[in-house]
Amino acid sequence: MSTSGKEARHNEKQVLSDGEIKAQAREVLYKNMVSGRNAGFDYHFTKPSPGTYPFQYFWDTCFHIFTLTALGEVDMAKKHVHSLFQMQRPDGFVGHMNYWKRLWPARITDLLQLRPRDVPRLYKPHMSALVQPPIAAQAVLRIYQHSQDLCFVKKLLPKLKRYYRWLAENRDFEGEGLLSIITPFESGMDWKASYDPVLKYDKGQAGPLLFWKVLQVDAHNFLKGYDLQAIYKSNRFIVKDAAFNTVYAQNLEALAELCSVAGDEDGQRFLDLAEMTEKSIFRYMYDEADAAFYDLHGHRFKKLRVRTGTIFFPVVLKSVPDEVCRNVLERHLLHKDGFHVPYPVPSLAVDEPAFNPEESLYIWRGPTWVVFNWFLQQFLLKKEHKQEASDLVLSVKQLITRSGFREYYNPFTGEGHGAEDFTWSGLVVDMINSQKEEDS
Structure with missing residues (x-):
């Protein structure tokens, strides 16, 4: 990971032990x-x-x-x-x-x-x-992998199938396999800078005007009674987020695997749906010149050309060609194109006008979140980028050692910001385990 990786390895002795980090993560969860x-x-x-x-x-x-x-x-x-x-509603819907x-x-x-x-x-x-990014099938699959509890899977599977069917029937407006969100809050990445053009916010750094523009979107949806067809027709905020849809594709595959485990015949249907989603992600979101996967806006799938941390996400999908994965990683993660910081991965490229690494109400516009490192580590390990994956783990361990379990961190100093005793940062435990399994 270039210079930042070397710095991280040099400071390896300055981090808490894996046992200490796990103990603290457990304490935060139970608290x-x-x-x-x-x-x-x-x-x-x-x-x-x-x-x-x-x-x-x-x-x-x-x-x-x-x-x-x-x-x-x-x-x-x-x-x-x-x-x-x-x-869960009878039609399958589960709120965020x-x-x-x-x-x-x-x-x-x-x-x-x-x-x-x-x-x-x-x-x-x-x-x-x-709604929020639909990562539930992977979570249930993870429980099964650790427990081999088939009764648990059979109990949850009907609920999961209804949920993912609801998403496909109600949020894939165009039938292309891509789900749309109707407010910035549905992506889980509130105030994400790639949404600024949709909100007609062109001031770069976030401020009160951005707050009111987002509030107006939510008021619009409320006044429409959350009638999804009416909201889609109005085209006020219809965004196909790269991370959201990557998670969707991954979880359709996980759901198919759960169907196979339970002897359910619907598995192939979900695999076919995952394939369609992956093809559409590559077709519509990938920009060859920029070597990036962009969010899309509106009925015509207009690319939102802002380099947020989610431009990497689709590289984890099996159908994305290896050459494309290499181009994306080498251009942005492994070299110095906007994401080269001491504590990666920043939620926005440092040379974007909206970049702000400090604490702010308007999050996801610069600071480092552990979830990005957790997500990318999976791919790096699969593709034999073991040192780069190890560097991501070490960076997170350094952040927690310096600042504890915080909501997000300054990518240059490692200072913790936002909520304290924040559970997401506990994902470092899963990263530690994954790295050890790979090294053993």
Whole structure:
């Protein structure tokens, strides 16, 4: 990983041991864990961070499952996924947030100077009307790989099949295998800079105007009653995110594998759908001149030419030619084209106008998030880039040693920002295990 990799290896003695990191990750998960019963529902989940993110979030729960299984906590992981699908609608929909006992984050009640008992609880458990990256099939497959519990798979499989069918039927508007999101918050990467052109925000650095433009998108969807066909027709914010669709394709394959395990005949259908999605990702998102996979906007699939950290994501797909994978990695990750920093991988290329590595309300516009390293490590190991994969793991270990389990980190200094005791950074445990398996 060029100079940054050499620096990381030089500082290898300055990191916590793998055992210490695992112990701290376990402590953070259990500190943030919540369970109970409300209105006939049993719930058990982990808050991404106490106070700041108090609800059960869709892809956060899946990340927790990867960390829990890496720590050997398979039964706890099962409880998390059962809770995630507790309120699934008959048509298969699962919202990106499950509200179990609280309506507002703690910071809102603090702002209003309210005590918890002052906040009315005149609502029942419910889900949001939005979605998040659909990584649930991989999470369930990971649990099966660690437990070989076929009964568990058979219990969850009908729920998973309904969920992915709902996505295909309701978010693949054009029938090309690509899913659209209808607000920046659905990608899981709020304030992502590639969405700025869609929002008609051209000021580069984020500010209050960007906040209001995003708020207007959500208000628009609300006023449409979340009628997806009406929202699509209005074309206000219809984005095919590269990371979201990569995750979708991967999880269709994982779902097919779960079908095979359970003796379910629908596996081939999901494989065919995954193949169509992968072909469309390569056809519409890949830009040969820039060696990058871009997000798309609108009915005509217009490329959003902003180099966010997700330009790498589709390289993990099996159907992407090896030459393309090499071009993308060599151009952006292994050399110095915008992503060369002491603590990779930044969420936005350093030479993009919107780049901001500091703490901000407007996240995903520069800082390093552990999830990018976790995602890319899988590919690097498969493609025999063992040293580069090892460098990513070491970089994350250095960040946690320096700043603890934080929401995101300054890619130049390693200083931690955002939420504290943030569970996503626990993905480092899965990275450590993957690296050891590869080296053994």
